[in-house]
Amino acid sequence: MTKEFIASEMKALQSRICKRLEEIDGVSKFIEDDWIREEGGGGTTKIIRKGDLIEKGGVAFSAVHGPVSEIMKKQLGLEGNEFFATGVSIVLHPNNPHVPIIHMNVRYFELNDGTFWFGGGIDLTPHYVIPEQAKLFHQGLKSICDKYHSDFYSKFKNWADDYFYIPHRNETRGIGGIFYDHQTAESGLSKEQLLKFALDLGDNFASLYDQQAELGRHKEITPQQIEWRNLRRGRYVEFNLVNDRGTKFGLLSGGRTESILMSLPANASWEYNLKLEEESDEQKTLNNLRKGIEWI
């Protein structure tokens, strides 16, 4: 299975996901930006704005290659001479505070010494955590994982709890999901199966989000809920700019800034030392932003 084949599968996945998301949104269409990377490769960034469901979102494909740079050696611990990387990344910020923010990434990496690995994940960031809805999301992920390996869900769920965590806030970003990295043939799956797993996650992404969106997008909203949504977006910005290894690596290594930062919301808010009512929905949400909750 060549890297070109994997890249073409990723590109096709991006198209399928965007088509489904446009159907789900019902109003807005993706605009498309092709870009070329000077050192080798390029990508297509698709952006949706001011939809009925999605206020701002992006679905990015890239396939890049070139010499392993000093920063890649240092930050990723790589030792080859040439790398190739391809994948699809998504972040969607909805209008309605009762609909969660969602993120997905599936990626493939190889070095010219023949080593390769897959990574990826899907995680959900509700502005208001509702345990029954979190359960539905995790059940959906588990049923995909279980098709490939009986250990995947619990292993990758814990990995997501650890990865999507904001130490300086002592909060998880949301209710987690799954996260995995460096999956090689030693994972128990062949290269073909690992690609199939990634594509399966991608092809279920829009339905998983639609399920969550339907439960919230028609709910009435108050100005206070919008304020809270914007404060939670502030935390999302903090995670992405301070903690997310992918974002930091992308910015430091001279990636395409606009494609990397398409993950940021249309707007975000900050308030000094916000205090919440103990029994409020907002405080209940904070109480659920911690590692180790078994949602299923």
Place this chain on the structure above:
Amino acid sequence: MTKEFIASEMKALQSRICKRLEEIDGVSKFIEDDWIREEGGGGTTKIIRKGDLIEKGGVAFSAVHGPVSEIMKKQLGLEGNEFFATGVSIVLHPNNPHVPIIHMNVRYFELNDGTFWFGGGIDLTPHYVIPEQAKLFHQGLKSICDKYHSDFYSKFKNWADDYFYIPHRNETRGIGGIFYDHQTAESGLSKEQLLKFALDLGDNFASLYDQQAELGRHKEITPQQIEWRNLRRGRYVEFNLVNDRGTKFGLLSGGRTESILMSLPANASWEYNLKLEEESDEQKTLNNLRKGIEWI
């Protein structure tokens, strides 16, 4: 001159600055939070919200001490056993897009082996750069610097150009100002003079800002200018969370998150791949966000 004396001077400086800023704002007063650091020391964070001039701002004092941690050794290259650090930090975000964001920091650091140094700076981030106003600001800084050392202004001005820079945007944060670090007795100034310089900067801060504010705060504003202000605030957030060494070090080393992130605006916006009209005030501003401009 003891570290306790320097800390008490810093604390008194914070009070004087807040008093002046309240006069300048004319409407809002600072609220005050005292906090204690588990490992030693503490601080007072003063926050102003929803003023006539200032939408959100903070003036923070701290005096902390304790063992030099692993992260301090690694990130700051320190080799002592015990450190002491005190200083005042300010960020003010105004309502009116025609008034700049301003930042100031003066700080003192010592180790138990007897070494010490001062650091600090003031820099200005106009939402709309007006070269004549930038000139006034730099002239004000130069006249303070010139009282202490004929090299300070040009040296510290270039240092600010380098420090307040956003590599992933290829933009400076604003029109710069002055920045300095690691100023010891080898700077040509004694410990007493270095403290006096820091306090002089602090005591001129409010007047420098008042001068800028008066030139903008009564100007009429359009919704488009508010949008642009919010996008520029987005860049301010990016600098602080991605590039600012002080913020990163503070968050990584377990500093008080609310005091560190008081620098963030009430709100901020992001737009994918924004395109501006060539002759617009916004594009002219971007053209002025680069290193090496001699404003005087």
